[in-house]
Amino acid sequence: MTENESKHWLLRPRTIRLLWIGFTVVLALLVLADMFIHPHTLFGVDGTFGFYAWYGLLTCAAMVLFAKALGLLLKRPDTYYDD
Amino acid sequence: MTISAFPPGALLILGAMLLPFGGPRTRTALMLGLPLATLWVVWNLPDGASATIAVFNYELILVRSDALGRLFAIIFSLMAFAGFLFALRQRSTLELVAAMTYAGGAVGVALAGDFVTLFVFWEIMALASSTIVFSAGGRQSTKVAMRYFQVHMAGGALLLSGILVHVTAGGSITFDSVDTNTLGGALILAGVLLNAAAPPVSAWLPDAYPEASYSGMVFLSAFTTKAAVYALIRGFPGTEILIWIGLFMIFYGIIYALLENDMRRILAYSIVNQVGFMVVGVGIGTEMALNGAAAHAFAHIIYKALLLMSAGAVLYQTGKRKCTDLGGLFQSMPVTTVCGIIGALSISSFPWTSGFVSKSMINDAAGHEHLAFTWFLLMAASAGVFLHAGIKFPWFVFFQKDSGLRSPDPPWNMRFAMIFFAALCIGLGIWPQPLYMLLPFPVAYEPYTAAHVVNMLQLLMFSGLAFFLMLPLMRRTLTITLDVDWIYRRLAPIIVRRCAAITLELNARARHTMLQIHSEVAKLTRNWYGENSKLGGVQTVGSTIAIALFVFAIILLWDLFTA
Numbered sequence: 001m002t003e004n005e006s007k008h009w010l011l012r013p014r015t016i017r018l019l020w021i022g023f024t025v026v027l028a029l030l031v032l033a034d035m036f037i038h039p040h041t042l043f044g045v046d047g048t049f050g051f052y053a054w055y056g057l058l059t060c061a062a063m064v065l066f067a068k069a070l071g072l073l074l075k076r077p078d079t080y081y082d083d
Numbered sequence: 084m085t086i087s088a089f090p091p092g093a094l095l096i097l098g099a100m101l102l103p104f105g106g107p108r109t110r111t112a113l114m115l116g117l118p119l120a121t122l123w124v125v126w127n128l129p130d131g132a133s134a135t136i137a138v139f140n141y142e143l144i145l146v147r148s149d150a151l152g153r154l155f156a157i158i159f160s161l162m163a164f165a166g167f168l169f170a171l172r173q174r175s176t177l178e179l180v181a182a183m184t185y186a187g188g189a190v191g192v193a194l195a196g197d198f199v200t201l202f203v204f205w206e207i208m209a210l211a212s213s214t215i216v217f218s219a220g221g222r223q224s225t226k227v228a229m230r231y232f233q234v235h236m237a238g239g240a241l242l243l244s245g246i247l248v249h250v251t252a253g254g255s256i257t258f259d260s261v262d263t264n265t266l267g268g269a270l271i272l273a274g275v276l277l278n279a280a281a282p283p284v285s286a287w288l289p290d291a292y293p294e295a296s297y298s299g300m301v302f303l304s305a306f307t308t309k310a311a312v313y314a315l316i317r318g319f320p321g322t323e324i325l326i327w328i329g330l331f332m333i334f335y336g337i338i339y340a341l342l343e344n345d346m347r348r349i350l351a352y353s354i355v356n357q358v359g360f361m362v363v364g365v366g367i368g369t370e371m372a373l374n375g376a377a378a379h380a381f382a383h384i385i386y387k388a389l390l391l392m393s394a395g396a397v398l399y400q401t402g403k404r405k406c407t408d409l410g411g412l413f414q415s416m417p418v419t420t421v422c423g424i425i426g427a428l429s430i431s432s433f434p435w436t437s438g439f440v441s442k443s444m445i446n447d448a449a450g451h452e453h454l455a456f457t458w459f460l461l462m463a464a465s466a467g468v469f470l471h472a473g474i475k476f477p478w479f480v481f482f483q484k485d486s487g488l489r490s491p492d493p494p495w496n497m498r499f500a501m502i503f504f505a506a507l508c509i510g511l512g513i514w515p516q517p518l519y520m521l522l523p524f525p526v527a528y529e530p531y532t533a534a535h536v537v538n539m540l541q542l543l544m545f546s547g548l549a550f551f552l553m554l555p556l557m558r559r560t561l562t563i564t565l566d567v568d569w570i571y572r573r574l575a576p577i578i579v580r581r582c583a584a585i586t587l588e589l590n591a592r593a594r595h596t597m598l599q600i601h602s603e604v605a606k607l608t609r610n611w612y613g614e615n616s617k618l619g620g621v622q623t624v625g626s627t628i629a630i631a632l633f634v635f636a637i638i639l640l641w642d643l644f645t646a
């Protein structure tokens with residue numbers, strides 16, 4: 001048994017590569033699905049093609065970066081309050 | 084004073100006192116039976132007021148049953164049942180007694196018809212929840228419990244003073260919507276918001292809850308904040324400032340959870356985040372928004388308890404709570420992993436879970452009212468929930484690196500409790516009608532349109548993409564993030580210590596100066612009256628009389644000249 005096979009099947013590099021491929025396909029299909037639904041727009045931009053996809057991606061990236069910046073200022077060792 | 088009926092919350096509160104006395108079997112029967120009995124009583128409550136007591140000139144309504152109160156009383160009872168199923172093996176009798184009292188207090192709040200009854204049950208909850216934190220044992224939890232207790236006593240004081248001002252200004256004692264433009268109304272709102280973990284005092288929640296035991300935090304997550312949401316829906320629908328407070332809570336929860344390393348503190352921050360959605364719903368205040376807030380509270384109690392049960396199971400089995408120590412547990416704890424993932428999907432309002440059918444009502448209500456700014460922020464926040472709780476929690480606890488831990492799934496009672504709530508998360512997501520029928524207003528809402536499902540899936544999946552693309556930025560570190568509680572945990576002690584030091588120094592100097600003055604006076608006296616002085620020495624009666632006469636003469640002369 002090689003080292004790879006002793007790993008849980010979910011952790012093998014092959015599985016992880018397949019998962020990434022599957023994930024990418026799902027993402028592409030979800031964006032394409034926009035062409036087949038009737039967008040009911042409330043504010044204009046939210047009815048445009050692929051709005052929820054880029055909006056989700058960009059706002060999440062913004063939140064991670066903002067958290068990172070705030071962390072520089074407010075992070076302390078987790079023993080900070082111990083006496 | 085007459086009692087015409089029995090408040091259902093008292094069933095749990097009185098029943099809690101029996102817990103220390105029975106054997107293991109009796110105790111198990113009580114722990115599971117009492118919440119179910121309460122659920123049955125609450126479910127069958129007829130509409131209207133009952134159990135009224137006349138006290139002085141006021142009529143207290145211990146039980147007022149309507150759709151809104153019943154919804155919360157039902158979910159509180161159901162939560163108590165699942166929580167006690169999970170906690171059957173908890174060895175601390177103190178925690179179990181406190182948890183049952185706590186649940187009873189929450190049911191009492193949900194059915195309280197007047198402000199006095201509300202306040203009494205409110206304070207029972209504060210005391211019982213502090214006891215849960217305290218019962219975890221150790222010096223650390225005693226200190227945390229004291230901090231938690233003090234914050235809630237302050238909140239209780241705000242609430243009580245608000246009620247007193249409200250009633251003495253001629254307001255009704257009945258608990259209905261309150262005008263926030265009056266002093267009484269504003270104080271009541273402040274007291275309620277404190278329990279909802281609203282800014283600027285959100286920090287008490289992530290400070291205290293994660294210090295409770297593996298089962299204690301499951302109870303804590305459910306009652307205090309959701310009883311506050313209930314009080315907001317009842318007392319302050321459509322109060323615009325709540326939209327802004329809620330939005331702040333939503334993003335505060337996300338950002339702090341992203342920075343957190345302790346798995347249960349991540350979930351604690353996400354409680355603040357989820358309650359934020361409900362507070363926004365109350366602030367919007369339309370029937371759809373209030374329905375959404377109530378439905379989201381109902382769904383939230385279930386999936387948040389489920390998430391904390393899975394975290395509690397990990398803590399119970401491994402004794403570890405930091406993401407840096409965990410990982411790879413999916414291999415040995417499959418039930419806990421699957422249940423944790425279902426809870427994580429529900430909190431992210433993934434389609435076919437309970438969060439989808441409840442949170443969407445709040446988001447859509449903002450859209451219907453054309454609150455563009457609020458709507459865009461709520462959408463970003465929905466993506467952010469998936470980021471901080473939906474993926475981050477299961478990823479770092481059950482997957483990521485292999486920590487080498489191979490603990491098995493927890494005992495049957497904990498597995499059953501998790502499976503029960505996981506089934507409810509999916510059941511309510513697929514068949515939302517039973518939940519919709521319990522809501523305070525008629526529901527004309529269809530969550531499952533093709534557009535809605537595709538939109539939400541896009542939002543969540545691309546949020547997931549952002550998570551995995553930015554994974555290097557999210558590496559866990561052994562850190563905490565400073566919060567407002569720094570003021571009372573660090574700054575205030577420093578100021579107090581400094582003031583104490585200054586006071587001590589002043590005291591020492593003053594004593595020194597006084598002593599010097601004393602010794603100077605003593606020296607003078609000795610010089611004048613001492614053994615070798617003119618006036619001193621052995622005094623005869625004659626000389627004493629002479630001195631007295633001399634003084635007398637001076638006084639007389641003084642008098643003469645000044646007359």
